[in-house]
Amino acid sequence: MKVKDGITGLVVGDALGVPVEFTSKEVLDENPVTGMRGNGTYNMPKGTWSDDSSMTLATMQSIVQKDGIDYEDIMNEFSLFVHEDKYSQYHTFDYGNTTINAIINFDNGIDPLKCGGAGERDNGNGSLMRILPMAFIPGIDYETIENVSALTHAHERSRIACVLYIEIARSMLSEDLEILEHIESACEKIRDYYSDSDELVHFKRIFENDLDEVESSGYVMKTLECVLKCLLTTSSFSEAVLKAVNYGKDTDTVGAICGGLAGIYYGFDDIPSDWISDIPQIDEVFDLCNDFESFCKK
Numbered sequence: 001m002k003v004k005d006g007i008t009g010l011v012v013g014d015a016l017g018v019p020v021e022f023t024s025k026e027v028l029d030e031n032p033v034t035g036m037r038g039n040g041t042y043n044m045p046k047g048t049w050s051d052d053s054s055m056t057l058a059t060m061q062s063i064v065q066k067d068g069i070d071y072e073d074i075m076n077e078f079s080l081f082v083h084e085d086k087y088s089q090y091h092t093f094d095y096g097n098t099t100i101n102a103i104i105n106f107d108n109g110i111d112p113l114k115c116g117g118a119g120e121r122d123n124g125n126g127s128l129m130r131i132l133p134m135a136f137i138p139g140i141d142y143e144t145i146e147n148v149s150a151l152t153h154a155h156e157r158s159r160i161a162c163v164l165y166i167e168i169a170r171s172m173l174s175e176d177l178e179i180l181e182h183i184e185s186a187c188e189k190i191r192d193y194y195s196d197s198d199e200l201v202h203f204k205r206i207f208e209n210d211l212d213e214v215e216s217s218g219y220v221m222k223t224l225e226c227v228l229k230c231l232l233t234t235s236s237f238s239e240a241v242l243k244a245v246n247y248g249k250d251t252d253t254v255g256a257i258c259g260g261l262a263g264i265y266y267g268f269d270d271i272p273s274d275w276i277s278d279i280p281q282i283d284e285v286f287d288l289c290n291d292f293e294s295f296c297k298k
């Protein structure tokens with residue numbers, strides 16, 4: 001089941017990264033993450049996921065319960081995540097500034113599509129980390145993917161980054177190609193569709209596969225570059241995701257975004273089963289994946 005492949009990959013990548021978020025690459029080079037750890041940055045139990053997984057699950061739950069994309073309802077679920085710990089195993093932690101500002105706007109009655117930050121400094125990876133469910137919805141258009149990003153991250157750079165990520169995922173879901181071919185195929189679509197956009201200059205390194213020097217950071221372009229580099233230079237789910245986490249800094253989000261694609265590309269059976277069984281409440285994630293897959297098949 002492809003939804004389960006991708007979403008489990010995302011949750012596993014997130015949970016691997018949570019205990020070492022903000023740790024430098026140099027420190028992780030000395031003591032790399034090799035599996036699930038407890039405690040660490042947030043002092044949470046082993047297998048704890050963060051906002052990346054929670055907001056992905058919130059999006060899926062909304063789409064299942066509304067039988068389609070309802071921006072108001074998605075924002076309502078995001079608000080419940082922040083204020084009532086919904087979609088967290090224990091309690092909510094680790095959401096970004098642009099995200100919380102958008103949710104406060106929504107709580108204050110602002111139209112959901114006008115809540116997201118649209119400034120250049122609002123280009124964190126906070127919509128890219130939760131956009132993966134869009135890849136499984138047949139016939140989804142770019143405007144809808146952009147709108148789902150814009151609920152929290154409305155700048156064009158973040159919106160295009162989400163569309164590019166979804167196109168890579170969709171290529172992996174529909175065609176049997178090498179990773180580089182999936183990326184190139186998706187890049188071609190983005191270059192074509194957004195040919196008039198000044199923002200494409202920020203995608204140049206990805207378009208040209210100029211990824212020798214990458215770093216983990218909360219900036220959406222740095223995140224995407226780092227994720228693609230990890231996918232392009234490894235040959236299994238665990239290699240890709242551990243490489244992503246061990247870049248340090250924004251470990252959970254880079255791990256989650258990498259894990260989503262790696263899960264789709266390599267399949268559920270390539271995700272180490274002991275990592276999966278280390279995640280509390282993973283059965284609830286699987287149930288939601290089932291429901292979401294049923295929605296996508298209608």
Ligand SMILES: [Mg+2]
Pocket residue numbers: 050051052094252253
């Ligand atoms: Mg996080």
